[in-house]
Structure formats: structure tokens, C-alpha cells
Amino acid sequence: MKNIKTLFLFQLKNNFKSISVWSAVLFGVMSMYMFFFSTMQEMAQVKFEMLPQEYLQLMGVDDMAQMNNYVTYFGMIFNILSIIMAVYAVSLGVNLLLKEEKNKTIEYLYSLQVTRTQIYAAKVLTAMISVMAVVLATGLAGILFGYIVGDETFLLADVMSIIKITGTVPFFFVALGLFFSAVSAKHASVGLGCGAVMLTYLLGYLGKILEDKAEFLKYFSPFELLSPTNAVALENETLAAFGVIAALAILLFVGGKFAYARRDYHL
Secondary structure: OHHHHHHHHHHHHHHHHHHHHHHHHHHHHHHHHHHOHHHHHHHHHHHHHHOOHHHHHHOOOOOHHHHHOHHHHHHHHHHHHHHHHHHHHHHHHHHHHHHHHHOOOHHHHHHOOOOHHHHHHHHHHHHHHHHHHHHHHHHHHHHHHHHHHOHHHOOHHHHHHHHHHHHHHHHHHHHHHHHHHHHOOOOOOHHHHHHHHHHHHHHHHHHHHHHHHOHHHHHHOHHHHOOHHHHHHOOHHHHHHHHHHHHHHHHHHHHHHHHHHHOOOOO
């Protein structure tokens, strides 16, 4: 346990700058959009009505009346930023393990007489804290400006529900990234992880716009299953999807642990 704590603090220190930058940037982007909530309502009514309905659905908007509601507006922006957070998460998950081999620092870790399980556990803790910091920074901006510009349409409980449910998506992808790199250093890459993010997002989008023709596609997309709209409604189907995705993330973490303990390093 002491070794895991030491390795975790070491990894956290090494990634502190990256975590801080990503958190600050996403906090700033969310703040910018939320600050202009009132202005965006007027602009959206003029600009967005010229856009095809399919394009609006890609951004998580079904009709323009939603733009007058702070919670729905926050959900739309958070949904878009969740793609960026997922890209960060999957990239982090892949790099946490691969960089040790690429930079030859794995040899130094072995000189400390630590096991692969301890190394992997420290990486998982680092990944979880990093993603949590980014998600919380993004959500905090939405809450802060809800009190400032949200008027009567700002409901803290609904915003918190979006952060808790939709904010789970990046955690799934950090688990996927760690699993990729634990299984194979040769085939795992950030590009592969980012491809998985975009593929699942597009599957959810297609499942939504094609409706009865290909509605089943949404079940392959955590973005759609845990969308802000579903998070606010919080029906049994959403809770079930949340449980399944959380279970899959845990299985990926555990599977990555066993895969990492068995594979050869490429030094």
C-alpha cells in the first residue's frame, strides 16, 4: 500500500501541469459560454433557425425553445465538452502506461522493487483523479454562472444531475485507454482511443436521428445513453445504462490489470 501511495503521488506530480491546464481551459470555455447565456438566446433564435434539424441534434438540441432554459443550455455545452473530456481521458489512459516504456522510465520503477500490480494501481488512481478534476472544473463553471446569469431557469439539482451522470462518460474512456495500453504497447495509440470516442459519439447521433430505423445504435454510445436530457429526466433506463457503463469501466480496469501483469515490455 505504501508503494502504491508513493507511486501515485509521483505520477500526480508529473501530471499536475497537464491536469491544471486542461481544467483551467475547460473551466474557461464553459464560463465563456455560460456568461453569454442571455446573448446566446437572441443569437441562437436568429442563426440556428437556418440550420438543419440534424445539425442541431448533433449538438444535443431538439428545438430552439430549449435555448431559453439555463439547464438545457448548460447541458448542450456540457455535452459538447464531454467529447473533449473523453478525448483527454482516453489519451491520458493510453499514455500513462505507454510513456513508461517509450521513455524507458519503467526500468527506474523496477529498481524501486515495486510490482506491476502496484504500478497499474497507481496509474488508475492518477487517471481517476485527473479526469475528476477536469469534470469538476467544467461543472463548477456551470454552477457558478448559473447563480450569476441563470435567472429562474437555473436549477442546481438538474445541473448537478448532468455533471454526475453525463460526467461519467470520460471515466469510461479513461478505463478504455488504460485497457488498450495494458493489452498491447505495439497496437495501442492515442489515435485508436480518439477514434473510439468519435465512433461511439457518432453511433449515438445516428441512433437518435434515424429513430426506429436504427435506434439500436444508441446502445453502443455512452454519450447518448448518459446524455444531459436523460440525466435530467433520470428514468429507469438511464439508471440501468449508468450501472452497465460503470460496470464495464470496472471490468476494463480489472482486465487491464491482468493484461498488464502478463505482457512483455518493449524497451
